[in-house]
Amino acid sequence: MDSSKWVNTSLGLSLVPNHSPHAMELMEDEDQPPVSTSSMTAAAATAVGAGGSVLLGEELNRISLENKKLTEMLTVLCQNYNALEAHVKELASENELILANNCLIKKRKAPPLDGTIGFTRNATSTTAETSFSDEESYKRPLEMSSNINLKISRVCVPTDVSDTRLIVKDGYQWRKYGQKVTRDNPSPRAYYKCSFAPTCPVKKKVQKSAENPCLLVATYEGEHNHNHPAQPQVITIDHRQGPNLITTTTTSIPLVLDDHSSNILAHKRSSSSPTTMSMSSSSDHNSSLMEPGSSCGHKPNQVIEAAADHHPQYDHKATNFQQLLVQQMASSLTKDPNFTTALAAAIAAGRFNPPIPKW
DNA sequence: CGATTTTGACCTGCGC
């Protein structure tokens, strides 16, 4: 796993803290489980209490205020997101109309790599349905029925230029069934089927980007009809109980590109704007999050983190926002001298046992 | 030994 998938929690702490006796008393409660990175704020609140109940109260007030502000920010962002999503859907339907009017009844046309796959395939799949011969419809009934609502998305994953393996780890189980050298790309294209469930119709194609050989482009077709075999990494903030409760589970989340978001990505490559969030036009829960300087190769550990399109049971819009939120919180916490002092005290007392992520 | 990968052959659609 790429270490960039994790929030940087390095605090530059000294392991020789100047904690007070009060802090030690507070930390002598043997019933408490070991503190993890995900409950750092709890450790902070506990240790800050070492300075006295007044300090603890102030700290709690401050955290409550911060929590309130973050909640308000979340509300505003959700509203903005909904408005933007509605706009994207509107644009998508307009695009589909244009394609339909142009009568692009080409049964198969090599989809360009510049991010027009979804609309083209959606438009052609419906027309191709009526043009298959009886033999073909006999041979591919399942495929056609699934193509009607075929969902196509693209995932970009940074890779080493010299790495010839066409592997995109997304948590699912894939069986490779073919590899082809395509005309417009010196890198071969690998074909995979989802092998986690025998009836799962999802396929993916993996090929290095012709423009950026350090980017692997995986094109997913269809939707999984089963649960994700590995739980994705989700950072959950329980706002009802304040920012003290942050829990984590596991996964890596690649960048999902579909038609619209890849256009946004293309635009971003040329504009070098700050952190950008792009939305999917073809999915209900796609979203993509890019770090600044995310063009190929330069900062692979920062390059791409976004929603996986194939985890229908997870709301990745919220997850990505939460990741961003947690990064901000971690950043603000690490700048807080009270917090670092308190955390150092907690570590020295042997109560802080962060989990080591598996890469 | 079962699962997965490799790879050449085959199928299908499209353009000329």
Added chain:
DNA sequence: GCGCAGGTCAAAATCG
């Protein structure tokens, strides 16, 4: 009709 290109199949090879 023919050739090209993308996609799939399936037997052989490889891996754990």
